[in-house]
């Protein structure tokens with residue numbers, strides 16, 4: 001009786017075939033748009049077609065030869081880089097501070113740090129545009145970086161907080177009893193223990209700032225257009241394979257980033273045990 | 274002798290000294306969070322607060338509710354209905370597609386799950402703009418989907434899949450699906466397989482065991498995913514703006530149009546404030562049921 | 573280094589909960605003191621106050637006459653061994669032990685010698701390059717200890733440091749710790765809730781319950797002359813019999829007048845709530861009441877006999893129904909003394925082993 005019941009739970013693979021089939025379809029749905037762009041970007045024609053009738057690197061050449069696109073790429077990299085450099089320490093400090101405070105005080109603070117994820121982007125966009133107009137910050141790198149920091153903070157806070165959650169506070173206490181100041185203990189003991197969380201937070205910060213487009217639509221234009229801003233305009237006005245080439249570059253970049261993250265994650269698991 | 278001097282120099286501690294020391298420490302931790310709070314205050318609270326004020330200022334410059342009164346006009350009502358329709362369909366769709374995927378991932382071996390997870394994480398990492406663009410290409414008149422449908426004989430000639438309601442919904446579903454799968458998966462992963470075995474040993478069929486045991490235990494994740502997808506859909510701008518072709522009017526697009534086309538800040542602000550109020554009301558109502566600040570923990 | 577530590581009127585409240593209640597404790601230079609108490613009694617809290625990680629509500633701690641509580645943790649020169657070792661996982665054995673020395677900016681060569689010296693002391697020299705996650709529990713314990721003593725702290729604190737080890741290893745470490753203490757003579761505060769460990773290791777034991785210091789004495793005194801029912805019960809298996817105080821100052825148990833111990837100072841303070849505390853190994857059996865004048869003899873009925881290998885436990889019942897255990901050495905000479913169930917017997921205890929305790933916790 002019992003054995004019969006037990007074997008009934010071991011749902012056999014063929015009984016699950018429908019589930020495998022369904023999930024395969026959903027995975028296709030998820031992944032195809034991310035990768036299909038790549039072959040299309042090698043098209044020689046002026047129109048987007050799949051499969052392309054003739055192959056060429058024409059659109060990549062156009063992208064890399066265009067001063068406008070290169071300026072946009074460079075601007076986006078600069079903004080994302082600066083954002084990462086500033087948001088990571090700010091977010092890490094906040095996560096650490098919150099981790100040391102009693103929970104009843106931190107709940108409202110944590111909620112405020114999540115606001116940038118909750119408040120609709122378009123609302124932030126016009127609000128920031130309005131305020132920046134008064135401060136002369138529209139179309140400046142400073143403005144873009146400020147917005148980037150704000151958007152990146154929740155990501156840094158969440159990832160670093162989860163790292164701190166599994167960190168043993170006694171390690172820091174041990175360091176302090178051995179003669180380390182709070183700062184020394186944090187830098188020599190805590191940071192090495194949570195460095196992969198901090199790195200993940202920094203990566204999120206970079207991506208969040210680099211990909212931002214809705215707010216950039218308002219506060220970045222003309223010569224000071226970010227890459228996504230320029231792509232948006234291009235997609236809306238003309239659908240040609242140039243954006244496919246740019247997108248392919250970005251897709252490949254995210255695959256590389258993803259691989260880096262996966263590889264960086266592994267050793268930490270081993271060390272934690 | 275030296276001991277006495279040292280005692281004198283370091284001072285003796287009384288109760289108020291300890292209370293002060295404790296308070297000083299608590300504040301120094303709060304201080305660590307301050308720079309971040311300042312950034313959010315200046316770049317989020319101040320701008321949104323400004324819009325809040327603007328929304329109560331009428332055309333004549335005086336305080337009035339005319340911006341809100343105008344939201345009852347049919348054009349806005351249609352927008353609200355469309356927005357909730359799309360948000361509802363996208364949320365429902367992401368549950369229907371996300372639940373089986375999360376279930377499969379939770380049942381696979383860690384190795385296989387890690388590989389399948391790539392299918393969820395890669396889209397998640399890829400820029401929304403790029404993905405939306407990809408859908409634009411796939412769904413266009415002479416795009417891949419249409420040509421397949423025609424060659425399979427399902428349709429006789431290409432049908433409009435983009436620049437309309439369908440395209441917007443498909444694009445948003447694709448962008449938001451990972452937000453459903455990730456919290457679902459992380460809550461399903463914690464469900465002990467022994468519960469299901471226990472249920473079967475009590476005589477439940479696998480189907481029965483699933484509905485009686487697994488599903489209730491996966492509810493927190495389902496809940497988190499649903500809320501996340503729904504509130505993100507309500508305020509979504511990018512995908513409807515590109516895939517709607519101007520024919521689908523969502524809430525956030527009305528806000529943008531009021532600013533860029535009509536320079537009507539009052540109306541845009543009122544729309545924005547209302548959107549924020551609706552979003553926060555949904556979150557606040559659900560915050561009673563579960564911790565909203567845990568929402569993003571799934572990442 | 574030998575310093576005296578003097579804890580005066582130390583209290584700690586967590587909200588309205590009093591974790592430490594007016595603790596007064598004077599520790600002599602170089603003394604090994606154990607804090608003994610049940611779970612939740614405040615031992616860790618007291619240790620954390622000493623180390624500087626918990627701010628007390630009021631009180632003072634003088635180390636060599638100087639106030640400790642106004643110093644930040646990193647300037648207290650206190651070695652702290654955590655229950656879960658708290659070794660830094662990203663450093664190997666050498667780096668862990670060298671950490672406090674590096675903070676003190678000692679020259680490389682000196683660090684090297686000192687680390688080797690500390691490792692020798694805990695007999696781990698061959699593990700100097702090991703990553704700490706490749707060590708056994710006992711080895712981790714030793715590394716944590718080496719790290720805590722390598723910078724020659726003024727005070728050494730250990731929080732249930734041995735409780736994670738298995739029984740054999742634990743007893744071995746107890747002896748090693750003792751030896752180490754005899755070599756270094758660092759003033760040491762050791763925390764445990766294991767009474768046997770406390771009795772084995774300490775110069776003096778501070779028994780703590782509900783945040784209050786109950787008794788501070790040598791292991792012998794704590795065991796032989798516990799002041800309260802709680803202490804007697806906590807440090808050893810004890811049966812308590814109610815003591816009736818006569819108007820003339822005499823005391824009796826079950827109507828039998830009690831012959832009082834020499835150190836009867838305690839009885840002078842005996843309040844209405846007094847108990848006679850009896851330990852199984854201090855009791856003897858006889859078929860009839862003992863005629864000796866130095867012995868208290870109570871009549872009881874044998875109930876059962878339990879064989880425990882190194883001892884024989886006779887369980888007997890008093891007329892009021894309370895049961896008592898008597899420990900006999902299972903040697904041939906005692907064979908005739910083992911009663912059958914139901915047999916009336918007398919339980920004898922020397923008056924100096926008749927401990928009177930107050931009923932306070």
Ligand SMILES: Nc1ncnc2c1ncn2[C@@H]1O[C@H](COP(=O)(O)OP(=O)(O)OP(=O)(O)O)[C@@H](O)[C@H]1O
Pocket residue numbers: 586589591609610611612613614615616617618765
């Ligand atoms: N930060 C805190 N906030 C509130 N209460 C606390 C805090 N730290 C300790 N306590 C309480 O103080 C009491 C004493 O705790 P403590 O950790 O000192 O006990 P202990 O004697 O070390 O026990 P154990 O043997 O279990 O380690 C406990 O009741 C505990 O719940």
Ligand SMILES: [Mg+2]
Pocket residue numbers: 615616617732
């Ligand atoms: Mg403790």
